[in-house]
Amino acid sequence: MTDSTTPIRFVTGNPHKVDEVRAALDRPIEQVTFDYPEIQADTIEAVAEAGAREAYNHLGGDHPLIVEDSGLRIDALGGFPGPYSSYIEGTLGIERVWHLTEREDDRTASFVSVIAYIADDDVITFTGRVTGTIVAPRGRAGFGYDPIFEVDGRTLAERTTAEKNELSHRGQAIASFATWLDDQSR
Amino acid sequence: MTDSTTPIRFVTGNPHKVDEVRAALDRPIEQVTFDYPEIQADTIEAVAEAGAREAYNHLGGDHPLIVEDSGLRIDALGGFPGPYSSYIEGTLGIERVWHLTEREDDRTASFVSVIAYIADDDVITFTGRVTGTIVAPRGRAGFGYDPIFEVDGRTLAERTTAEKNELSHRGQAIASFATWLDDQSR
Numbered sequence: 001m002t003d004s005t006t007p008i009r010f011v012t013g014n015p016h017k018v019d020e021v022r023a024a025l026d027r028p029i030e031q032v033t034f035d036y037p038e039i040q041a042d043t044i045e046a047v048a049e050a051g052a053r054e055a056y057n058h059l060g061g062d063h064p065l066i067v068e069d070s071g072l073r074i075d076a077l078g079g080f081p082g083p084y085s086s087y088i089e090g091t092l093g094i095e096r097v098w099h100l101t102e103r104e105d106d107r108t109a110s111f112v113s114v115i116a117y118i119a120d121d122d123v124i125t126f127t128g129r130v131t132g133t134i135v136a137p138r139g140r141a142g143f144g145y146d147p148i149f150e151v152d153g154r155t156l157a158e159r160t161t162a163e164k165n166e167l168s169h170r171g172q173a174i175a176s177f178a179t180w181l182d183d184q185s186r
Numbered sequence: 187m188t189d190s191t192t193p194i195r196f197v198t199g200n201p202h203k204v205d206e207v208r209a210a211l212d213r214p215i216e217q218v219t220f221d222y223p224e225i226q227a228d229t230i231e232a233v234a235e236a237g238a239r240e241a242y243n244h245l246g247g248d249h250p251l252i253v254e255d256s257g258l259r260i261d262a263l264g265g266f267p268g269p270y271s272s273y274i275e276g277t278l279g280i281e282r283v284w285h286l287t288e289r290e291d292d293r294t295a296s297f298v299s300v301i302a303y304i305a306d307d308d309v310i311t312f313t314g315r316v317t318g319t320i321v322a323p324r325g326r327a328g329f330g331y332d333p334i335f336e337v338d339g340r341t342l343a344e345r346t347t348a349e350k351n352e353l354s355h356r357g358q359a360i361a362s363f364a365t366w367l368d369d370q371s372r
Binding site: 038079096099 | 223224225226228233236263264265266268269270273274276277278282285286289
């Protein structure tokens with residue numbers, strides 16, 4: 001068991017994600033850059049869980065830690081591209097992902113973010129989700145799949161960063177982790 | 187260094203692959219079923235290499251071992267589905283892979299098989315490749331991507347197993363491994 005002053009390690013190369021977690025949590029957060037291998041699995045949850053175990057074993061289990069993994073799931077395509085979102089973006093590209101989805105009646109998709117927390121060998125995952133629709137690319141802001149992901153009539157690439165953050169799948173995952181952590185220390 | 191009577195472990199759940207290797211090699215082959223985690227990587231070679239190291243570390247490095255990994259690479263799609271061939275087959279399905287490729291001028295693809303051999307911490311990989319063309323599904327034999335992969339006017343699903351084996355990407359990888367192994371013991 002760890003008390004509420006023990007720092008939580010966040011294994012990530014991305015300082016913006018660390019800021020986001022720091023702002024939401026009442027606990028010291030220590031960024032650790034360690035490039036843990038991501039396994040092949042059918043779900044983003046499974047990839048994050050294995051990553052957390054890998055990092056925990058490698059770094060030594062004296063501090064609890066979190067990892068975050070995210071991706072796009074298209075319902076009619078069995079959750080594709082899911083855990084392989086970044087590989088698919090780099091090989092097929094988002095235009096082809098649109099053409100694949102264009103043939104389907106149901107174009108519902110979700111952006112999913114998973115935080116996996118490990119302490120004392122137990123892993124718990126927290127999932128955030130934003131639901132939208134796959135459309136032909138529109139807009140110039142953002143990155144990745146933003147131009148083909150529409151929520152309430154606008155793609156994520158047609159929003160400012162602040163507007164996009166209000167919809168954040170990652171923000172939701174962080175918030176549910178923060179609530180759980182807070183309950184633990186009562 | 188191992189001599190030519192030391193068994194080589196083949197980490198696989200598939201006894202047919204073991205038979206294929208036994209038939210080609212002048213060395214005792216011992217099948218080991220261990221479900222090593224496959225990492226996410228851009229190439230089939232990298233996945234096989236990491237799998238060989240993982241299995242070697244797990245099983246104890248007293249016997250040399252091999253793993254085999256294979257997949258389909260579509261040239262115009264940046265090597266997609268590559269290391270994720272089986273995930274993509276299960277989520278998108280081969281009909282959608284055909285529709286994706288149908289939009290491209292160049293429909294060249296390869297079936298690739300990689301054998302990764304590890305002994306004394308060094309990994310060597312051997313690659314076999316069959317080049318063909320992606321077409322609309324035809325034929326009922328075989329499995330996986332066979333119905334959309336055409337060589338010399340017929341898809342792999344329009345061939346008998348014996349005819350298909352003559353084209354085998356795995357057979358080529360095994361043959362180049364056998365040649366190398368033979369050279370080592372001279």
